[in-house]
Amino acid sequence: GNSVTQMEGPVTLSEEAFLTINCTYTATGYPSLFWYVQYPGEGLQLLLKATKADDKGSNKGFEATYRKETTSFHLEKGSVQVSDSAVYFCALRYNTDKLIFGTGTRLQVFP
Amino acid sequence: DSGVTQTPKHLITATGQRVTLRCSPRSGDLSVYWYQQSLDQGLQFLIQYYNGEERAKGNILERFSAQQFPDLHSELNLSSLELGDSALYFCASSSSGLAEETQYFGPGTRLLVL
Numbered sequence: 001g002n003s004v005t006q007m008e009g010p011v012t013l014s015e016e017a018f019l020t021i022n023c024t025y026t027a028t029g030y031p032s033l034f035w036y037v038q039y040p041g042e043g044l045q046l047l048l049k050a051t052k053a054d055d056k057g058s059n060k061g062f063e064a065t066y067r068k069e070t071t072s073f074h075l076e077k078g079s080v081q082v083s084d085s086a087v088y089f090c091a092l093r094y095n096t097d098k099l100i101f102g103t104g105t106r107l108q109v110f111p
Numbered sequence: 112d113s114g115v116t117q118t119p120k121h122l123i124t125a126t127g128q129r130v131t132l133r134c135s136p137r138s139g140d141l142s143v144y145w146y147q148q149s150l151d152q153g154l155q156f157l158i159q160y161y162n163g164e165e166r167a168k169g170n171i172l173e174r175f176s177a178q179q180f181p182d183l184h185s186e187l188n189l190s191s192l193e194l195g196d197s198a199l200y201f202c203a204s205s206s207s208g209l210a211e212e213t214q215y216f217g218p219g220t221r222l223l224v225l
Contacts, residue, residue, distance in 0.1 A: 044201065095210050101154040
């Protein structure tokens with residue numbers, strides 16, 4: 001079946017460091033891929049998405065490229081800030097089926 | 112602010128009880144989704160409604176049920192509550208339920224079963 005695998009957290013970085021959070025997926029066909037972010041005490045917010053192979057989603061300095069050949073959608077940011085501390089969820093959706101989430105990766109950024 | 116509202120924000124109840132969680136989707140959105148977030152199960156899809164009709168079902172227990180009303184708001188009913196039902200319950204909405212659409216999440220209802 002369809003599934004998403006994310007790297008375990010927490011990821012701990014100093015401010016201005018480079019961030020990568022790995023996400024790989026298993027799916028039949030060509031799903032849409034999403035990154036959601038959950039700040040402490042809040043609901044999930046869409047960070048970025050890509051709906052077909054080689055698409056790059058980007059928002060607030062974060063980027064992820066839909067790689068069909070490696071079934072990956074890794075999240076990157078060149079220079080993280082303390083305010084980026086949150087839990088990041090990779091997710092996929094195929095046809096009109098449900099959103100399937102990874103387990104989430106907690107990011108902690110220290111000044 | 113996503114435009115999705117959920118009430119109540121917090122709910123504390125006892126085992127065996129029944130509760131109702133309410134969700135109002137963003138204006139114009141026809142599709143509503145319910146998710147459960149718990150420490151041991153992560154974030155799991157429960158059920159989806161589209162324009163009043165059930166469209167998809169996930170890992171929803173038989174003790175749980177939901178509906179979407181003509182004004183498009185939705186309610187999730189949880190009955191015969193158990194300690195393990197303690198979790199954060201999210202509602203999300205999207206305009207027509209297509210795979211590539213963004214789902215906008217509400218702030219969640221935190222349920223604690225004692």
